[in-house]
Amino acid sequence: MAMKGQNTSQYTLPLVCFLIILMDVIAGILGIQAEVAQNQVQSLRVWIVECRDPSNKAFKLGFAAAVLLAFAHAIANILGGCHCVRSREELDNVSYNKRLAFGSLVFLWITLVAGFIMLTAGVMANSSSRKSCGISHHRYLSIGGIACIIHAMFAVCYYISATTVEREEKKLNPPSVMHPPPQQTPV
Secondary structure, eight states: OOOOHHHHHHHHHHHHHHHHHHHHHHHHHHHHHHHHHHSOOOEEEEEEEEEEEEOOOHHHHHHHHHHHHHHHHHHHHHOOOOOOOHHHHHHHHHHHHHHHHHHHHHHHHHHHHHHHHHHHHHHHHHHHHEEEEEEOOSHHHHHHHHHHHHHHHHHHHHHHHHHHHHHHHHHHOOOOOOOOOOOOOOO
16 A cells, blocks of 8 residues: 555565566476476386376476466566667666666576576477387476576566666656647737
């Protein structure tokens, strides 16, 4: 509840950060639990070739982890806005917060791609309804889960620095007051 005279936007930053962290940590836990469920199914391994039954539980947990990772990423990017740097010269002349936002955005996308690929590979390995044989697919789901947790760190860093950049830009460039055009007198 907002008190009289308080700005409700002051609660937005911690709430969004908490939501991003919560979604990414849950995604990470689900990814690791999917790996545990996958390891509980029967498998036969000879050197690097492995034959195993797919795990429906691992499929569902891995899929849920991938969806949560995508939602957390979307929230951070949509609410954080776009703070891109177009050239090296521009990067040298921007504020520290904009540099931090840009760097965090780059690492945010890298962790998203790495985590999503790993989770998708683990989900696909558990999607078939019959036993599959091939090169062993170890630790895809748990690596994807760990990438989700790392993603939370970069997503929160990006969101906070992007929000700070927006506030800095509003202070430096306040919105101008629009004056109505002068009225013309009929002739």
